[in-house]
Amino acid sequence: MGNLIKVLTRDIDNNGGNFFLDFENAQPSQSETEVWEKVNQVLTEARVILEDLQAYRGAGEEIRESLGCSRSSRHEAENVLRIHSEARLWSLLDVLTSSGSTPTQHLEQRQAMARQFAHILHFTLRFDELKMTNPAIQNDFSYYRRTISRMRINNVSANAGNEVNNELANRMSLFYASATPMLKTLSDATSKFVSDNADVPLENTTDCLSTMASVCKVMLDTP
Numbered sequence: 001m002g003n004l005i006k007v008l009t010r011d012i013d014n015n016g017g018n019f020f021l022d023f024e025n026a027q028p029s030q031s032e033t034e035v036w037e038k039v040n041q042v043l044t045e046a047r048v049i050l051e052d053l054q055a056y057r058g059a060g061e062e063i064r065e066s067l068g069c070s071r072s073s074r075h076e077a078e079n080v081l082r083i084h085s086e087a088r089l090w091s092l093l094d095v096l097t098s099s100g101s102t103p104t105q106h107l108e109q110r111q112a113m114a115r116q117f118a119h120i121l122h123f124t125l126r127f128d129e130l131k132m133t134n135p136a137i138q139n140d141f142s143y144y145r146r147t148i149s150r151m152r153i154n155n156v157s158a159n160a161g162n163e164v165n166n167e168l169a170n171r172m173s174l175f176y177a178s179a180t181p182m183l184k185t186l187s188d189a190t191s192k193f194v195s196d197n198a199d200v201p202l203e204n205t206t207d208c209l210s211t212m213a214s215v216c217k218v219m220l221d222t223p
Helices: 030-055 060-066 070-083 086-097 103-109 111-133 136-153 166-177 181-196 202-221
Strands: 005-008 018-021
Touching: 018 111, 030 086, 030 111, 086 103, 086 111, 086 181, 086 202, 103 111, 103 202, 111 136, 111 181, 111 202, 136 166, 166 181, 181 202
Parallel strands: none
Antiparallel strands: 005 018
């Protein structure tokens, strides 16, 4: 995402100051290490999911022949549900918003955490892009659910080790029904963080997010 970047912040904090965000090399301090590592575990899974989604070319024939894609569907679903873990996002937001400093000052002091949050945003946008541009993902799962449902009605047994249970299938279906499912998940989790943490002023969260957006805009506009 570029080397050490200088961002003018007079339009963010109205203080005429400057600060640096190093999205490539920022490392956590000792006090940040625990949260950083937990978030990094989620981001590691996120990279695997993006690789799987990017490589997905449809599984219509496999479904028709033997429901052979059900295991990969289950694996993907379980990983997606783990990505939704609010605890990871909440711990990151807590670090980025629990300060009496301005958003710019706090992001400068917590660069490793800002870097992790930027990676989450990148994953969110990339996941939704892949989902929207590959209708086979949702279509194949819908076909799989219909097939499993007919088999249950007709008392035909599927491979129990591969079959996705009803609860998980319903959650997957609701998730994929959204045009931008991962962005909705991120938005819902952030809103819940705000509502469940009344001791953190609302503007701490909104100012942090708007500052991040402003910083990223400047970075995109800067060759």
